[in-house]
Amino acid sequence: MTEHVSxxxxxxxxxxxxxxxxxxTCKVVRSQGDTAxxxxxxxxxxxxxxxxxxxxxxxFVEVIGTVNDAATVKMLAxxxxxxxxxxxxxxxxxxxxxxxRFAKLV
Amino acid sequence: MSQYGDNPYYGNxxxxxxxxxxxxxGSANGSPGGQLRRAAAQHSLRPVTIKQLHxxxxxxxxxxxxxxxxxxGQITVVGQVVxxxxxxTNCLYWLDDGTGRIEARHWVDAGTDDDAExxxxxxxxxxxxxxxxxxxxxxxxxxxASHLRLIKDxxxxxxxxxxxxxxxxxxxxxxxLRPSEASSAGAAANHQGTTSVYNPQSTATGGMEQYAxxxxxxxxxxxxxxxxxxxxEGIHVAAIARHIGxxxxxxxxxxxxxxxxxxVFTTIDDSHFALST
Numbered sequence: 001m002t003e004h005v006s007x008x009x010x011x012x013x014x015x016x017x018x019x020x021x022x023x024x025t026c027k028v029v030r031s032q033g034d035t036a037x038x039x040x041x042x043x044x045x046x047x048x049x050x051x052x053x054x055x056x057x058x059x060f061v062e063v064i065g066t067v068n069d070a071a072t073v074k075m076l077a078x079x080x081x082x083x084x085x086x087x088x089x090x091x092x093x094x095x096x097x098x099x100x101r102f103a104k105l106v
Numbered sequence: 107m108s109q110y111g112d113n114p115y116y117g118n119x120x121x122x123x124x125x126x127x128x129x130x131x132g133s134a135n136g137s138p139g140g141q142l143r144r145a146a147a148q149h150s151l152r153p154v155t156i157k158q159l160h161x162x163x164x165x166x167x168x169x170x171x172x173x174x175x176x177x178x179g180q181i182t183v184v185g186q187v188v189x190x191x192x193x194x195t196n197c198l199y200w201l202d203d204g205t206g207r208i209e210a211r212h213w214v215d216a217g218t219d220d221d222a223e224x225x226x227x228x229x230x231x232x233x234x235x236x237x238x239x240x241x242x243x244x245x246x247x248x249x250x251a252s253h254l255r256l257i258k259d260x261x262x263x264x265x266x267x268x269x270x271x272x273x274x275x276x277x278x279x280x281x282x283l284r285p286s287e288a289s290s291a292g293a294a295a296n297h298q299g300t301t302s303v304y305n306p307q308s309t310a311t312g313g314m315e316q317y318a319x320x321x322x323x324x325x326x327x328x329x330x331x332x333x334x335x336x337x338x339e340g341i342h343v344a345a346i347a348r349h350i351g352x353x354x355x356x357x358x359x360x361x362x363x364x365x366x367x368x369x370v371f372t373t374i375d376d377s378h379f380a381l382s383t
Binding site for chain 2 (some may be wrong): 004005006007008023025060062064077078079080081082084085086089090092093096097101102104105106
């Protein structure tokens with residue numbers, strides 16, 4: 001099942017997942033053409049290359065994509081998360097996700 | 107669980123208690139694995155990740171599933187719907203929660219048309235919560251879903267993972283202690299060298315946790331009373347006043363409040379107090 005693993009990350013952890021699929025819960029800062037600038041749960045800005053014809057609406061989205069480099073993600077899919085999300089909570093989940101104590105769970 | 111505690115047939119050993127018949131739980135597959143725990147597990151709902159479901163083990167095809175040696179009954183998963191395959195008798199949802207993918211099969215009751223209303227709103231690329239049980243068919247695992255619903259608040263997704271982590275820690279280390287238990291059990295745990303992350307400040311507050319919410323003067327009175335040698339007639343109010351000092355009226359009021367809340371009681375007369383615990 002390893003081909004379907006997509007860890008939850010923030011901006012700081014992107015660099016460790018270059019070439020792999022991740023989930024980035026983020027706030028949309030601005031969206032122009034086929035690129036969007038988003039803010040990850042740790043506050044870092046990430047550039048997302050959107051798939052054709054995608055429009056990011058809503059202020060919070062979860063981007064599933066492959067990591068190009070430490071600050072760029074190529075989007076595969078996107079989930080709208082509405083306008084009310086506690087980003088500190090999201091970041092806690094991201095950090096615990098990578099905590100070795102829970103390696104068996106995620 | 108405690109209601110079974112007095113039953114001589116179901117000791118708290120959790121093993122070896124196989125009875126040939128007459129099990130009050132009516133379990134036909136009487137394995138010597140402690141029926142009591144089994145019944146409890148079957149009625150519980152455990153939050154899990156999809157990876158845990160793939161790593162769950164089963165002794166044989168009819169046995170209960172276990173995750174890290176803990177039996178699981180009902181499970182709940184939160185995941186993104188990757189695809190929906192609606193058939194006449196059931197509906198298949200491919201779920202992905204980031205730890206893996208699994209199929210959730212929901213049997214449709216053809217006789218009722220309120221299903222569309224109850225399970226409606228679920229589309230691809232939304233998060234849903236699924237409750238059900240883990241099944242295996244032809245070496246493929248799936249969730250037999252008894253209930254599913256759309257997640258409308260994205261904070262619930264975060265909650266599910268945090269709850270999953272918490273439950274895992276509880277299975278590893280035992281339940282977090284209630285504040286009143288923390289001091290004694292925390293000290294015991296420290297003796298064994300296994301400090302639980304849950305013990306809220308097992309520092310040397312000497313059993314004061316249950317009084318932590320009290321105003322300072324009441325707490326000081328309790329602390330003083332705890333420090334005194336135990337006497338049946340309790341402690342005279344004058345001794346308390348001498349130790350605490352300050353306004354006699356304030357001390358009297360504080361004692362009245364402590365008495366109202368049941369922390370202390372009067373003994374031989376109205377000026378002798380003893381701690382309730």
